[in-house]
Each structure stands twice: as C-alpha cells, then as structure tokens.
Amino acid sequence: MLPPESSAARSVAGVADDMFAALRGESGVLPRAESVVLVLIDGLGAISLRAHAGHARALTTGMAKKDVAHSVFPSTTAAALTTLLTGVWPGQHGLVGYRVLDPSRGILVNQLTGWEAEGLDPATWQASPTVFERAAAEGRPTFAVGVAAYAGSGFTRATLRGAEFVAAQTPAERVAAAYDLAERHPGSLVYCYLPEADKAGHRYGVDSGHWVAALEEIDAALSRRVPPGVGVLVTSDHGMVDVPAHRQVVLEAEHLEGVALVGGEPRMLHLYLDPDADAEAVSSRLTADLDGLADVGTRRTAIDAGLFGPVVTSAAASRIGDVLVVSRNNHAVYDGTAHDQRNRGMIGQHGGLTPEERQVPLLRFGVFAR
Template identity: 75%
Template structure:
C-alpha cells in the first residue's frame, strides 16, 4: 500500500508546537522566537502555505517577509475540529480525541458533529475534550488570556471545548478582530491573545481557492494584518489547514450497494471514517471498498492508521473508540460522499480538506511584531 504521511524533515515544525513556542516566548526561553511582552496568535482558517504563495500578490503583508522556513505541517485529518484543537491544546488528535468532523460516540452508537453539533448532539465540552487548553495553562502561570472572534461563536460548544480559560471578545470584521487583539495585548502585558479569522475558509468552501471571492477574502485578512503591531507584542500567524478544489467530476458517491456491511459513514468527504456493521466480514468489506475507490482514495484500517502514527505518537483508548474501523483518505482532488445520507449539502462545497496532500497539510507560520526577523 502506497499511503503514507508526507515526508517532512526532522526539523519541520508542527502546529502542535505553537502553544509551547508562545509560552516560551513570554518567558524569554524559546529556541525559535524572541522574547515578547505579550503574544498574539492569529489563526487564518483554511489558508494553506501553497495557496498563499500562489497568491502572494494579493497578500503582501503576509508574504513580504515570508521565507521557506515559515511553514509548518498540520495534523491528520487536516480539518478544523482536529487541527484547531491541536493548536490550542498542544497535543495531537490521538490525545485530545477530536479526530474528524463527524465521528462515532461509541456509548450511544451515533455519529456526532465535533464542530457545530455539540448542543444538538449532546456533547459535554469538558469531558469530550478533556485536555487543558493553552489558555487554562496560561492562567496557572499568571498570564491573562483573551480569544477574539465572531460573536456567534462566543458560547458554542466547540468554543467551550477549545477556548476555555480565555475571556471571549467579539468583533465583526477581520480588521476589527485584529485591532481588538492588538489592543488587548498592549493593555495587558504578559497576556496571551488568540484571534480567529474564518473568512478565507468560508470563501474557499463556497467558491474555491482560485475564485475572486477567495482572493477578496485573502486581501481583507492581509489588509487587517498590515497595521502596525504594538511595541513589545509578538504576533504569530498560522492556519489550521489548507484546501484543494474538488470539481464535480471528481466527486464519488457511495450508494447503498457500495456501503453493504457499513453501519455509519463519518468524517468528511476527503477523509471518511467508515464503521462496520457488527456482523460484517471485515476483510471482505475492506477489500471491496478498496476496489471501489481505487485511484481516488486509499483505504486503511484503524489499526494501520494508529500504527503508522497518523493521529500522532499517542492514541488514547477514547480517541481510538471514536475512529472508523477503516478510513478512506482521498488522493489528489477527489472527494467521496455517502449517497444514502439525507443531508447532501456538502456536495456543494468547492474547496475541501481533510486528507494528506501538501496543499492541505502545509500551513504558514509567519512572524510579526516583536517576533519578526
């Protein structure tokens, strides 16, 4: 089987290490960042390093001082619930347990949405995601924390699972969010400020990464980050994942006959979690799905994925229990859909992510303010 994690140098950074870098910079003990009076972590959702460089003319503030070293790799799956949680907890998905978009709640044998379904699916943010956040750890060391985002996210289950310990501050536009983050960092020395910008991701999903709408969203974020950084404030700009455009001709739909022996289809179209029926012949189902998706997706078992370190070096029993018995990881610009699902809204997405391509896993890590080289 040819599927493997993309080769990365031994010194390649991971988004999992961002939290530790910021803490060390506040103490003046970081090996990669200079000391800063306060730190701001800006996460531009959905902005891959490859797509950013391809559109450098529309993002001069972000790419002006960007070097080949200013890149990190995201986690697997390369999707928001998994990657954002890794950024703000400093651990891999195999530890924090958010291992996809929709996954199994094994106690109830139902699929749950780990991004937007916390309330409707009955998830407790404090037990479903038990790992302390960067903000909770900051408080233990006497540092005040803030999370600047869109008002609609202020009390969501995902926010309570991943941003707990931070004081939430709502602002409408990217420019207003960045301005609020910089102001908080300046007024509260020693603070840790998180600033979330989802506009690029939303435009990519709806219109694609080469669309005028995506470019406009990138320009808006770049303009927001072009303002002067307050003295002594270190700013680290990164992303949770990139994305690829999936044309309609590369959208594979699994109908009922393809899903025989499978009781649940979770994950997302570029990284499906497939859960076997209790009476299914596992080897036969895996072989059939591999044949059905040959050339479009690689199909591996849960044990193979864990053994190869896809979800990180450590996988807890809880995280493993949420994973599919097999995973379908899309190649190139393919996506795979459950044709039996009543909700087919995902079929309208152009830009997608979740798999292992460099476009999805390589993200920028850009240093501004007191962190600038």
C-alpha cells in the same frame, strides 16, 4: 494509506509551547515577547497563499520556504484547531474528525456545530487543558477575539476554556482588538480568529474572486503596526483543494456493504462497520473500488502509522472509523445513500493528506519578525 511527515517536521502541535517559551524568555526559536498574539486564518494553506502572493503582500513579504508548518490528520478544523489550542495531537485530545462516532450512544456527532444538539459535554469530550488554562495557571491574562456568534458555542467551550472572549465584527476590528489587548495586558496570551477565507473557499473555491477578496481583507487587517514588545504568530489550521463536480466519487449501497455509519467528511471518511463485518475485508474491497481515487486503510493501520499522532488514547481510538477513506488529488468521496446531500455543493474542501491541505503558513511579526 500515506505515511505521516517525519518527526523532525515542524507541526502546528508545537505552536503552543513556542508561545509559552517566548513569554518566559526560554525559547530557542522565538525572541522573548512581553505578550503574544496567535492569529489563526482558518482555511489558508501555504501553497494557496504563495500562489496568491500578489493579493497578500503584508503576509508574504519576506515569507521564506521554511515559514510553514504541517497540520494534523485529518486536516479539518475540529482536529487541527484543537491541536493548536491544546498543543496535543488528535489522538490525545480526541477530536479525530468532523463527524465521528459517540461509541457510548452509537450515533454520529458533529464536533464543530453539534455540541448542544447532540449532547456533547465540552469539558469531558475534549479533556486536554487548553493553552488558555495553562496560561491562566501561570497568572497570565488570556483573551480570545472572534465572531460574536461563536462566543458561547460548545466548540468554543471545548477549545477556548480559560480565555475571556472578546467579540469583534470584521477582520480589521478583530486584529485591532487583539493587538490592543496584548499591549494593555503585559504577559498576556491573545488569540485572534479569522474565518473569512475558509467560508469563501468552501462556497466558491480557492481560486474564486470571493476567496481572493477575503484574503485581501485579511491581509489588509494584518498590515497594521504591531505594538512594541508584542510577538505575533500567524498560522492556519488547514488549507484546501477545489473539488469540481466531475471529481465527486459516490459510494452506493453495494460499495457500503457491511458499513453501518459514514462519518468524517468527503475528503476523509470514517466508516463504522456492522458488528459482524470484517474491517480488513471491507478495506480490501474499497481499495479495489477506489483504485487511484482514494487511499483506504483500517483504524489499526492509521494508528500504527502515527497519522493521529504519537499517542492515541482509548477514548480517541473508539471514535476513529473501523475503515478510513482518504481522497487523493482533488477527489472527494460521498455517501450516495445519505438523505442529506447538501455537501455535494461545496467546492473548497479539506481533510486529506495532500500538501495543499496540510502545509500551512507559520509567519512571524512584531518582535518575532526575523
């Protein structure tokens, strides 16, 4: 199991506090701003952005080596986006993966899309205060600009609590709406969500024409003028890697002996064991089976290494797999015994520890620009 970055590395967990400090004029990192806009480009890694700089001139002009941050582990939307919008690590907010165990019921739950169908309460399953609740407590206007389909979802209610949701269709319309809200409401905190690159990457791959077209559309949206007095931070929750078919590693029944449930996602599996299975033994066996393809470790190893953050609550720990399987390079590990194999067709993937997945841009515009 690979170690986390040093505590001195910039992290997406610090973005929330940076925004509040800038609004108060108390930041040692950012200039004071009348209002702040946080733009989240889902799925845009810093390495991929630099590799396609010619298609993203508004984003990359003036981008320095230091204009990056590290995402969390696992490098997946449920975990990382919640960290950005609460300011705490997955070990504290509890969204420790894509599909995880609900220990009270012994079932796997999808923390992006399964809130309603799988009976998760957004207020208790994710109990950490959001940045919007914190801003509202200071009397600040708060807004979240996103896709209309997400307005009432359980994940939205878990991560955007306290914000007034504003729907807009295209990236350009969402950015325009966010900037307008920030200008019309001094002292406000505005969030703007752009999922287009992530969707294109999953379906077609990061080096595809579809992904480049999505990046160009986002870049054009962010080329508009920032209103006076408004500070804009542009970042992402994670990057991704392309997984070709010959890099798909399939675990069959003999590999999964002692495993009751397989959660997570192919780049970072949570394995939940039978009551009588020994985690160290299963970990050792899979380490040999996946030699050179994935890192394997126990829950205790990962927590002790700080992979889920400096604090891991008992609730969060109970959702982490007994054994974790983290794919190396551009491999992905699949449960060959699962009935639903639709994710085998996904090209762009994330969840692991590679720089492509964990290094994200952290760009400054408006009054924040250098």
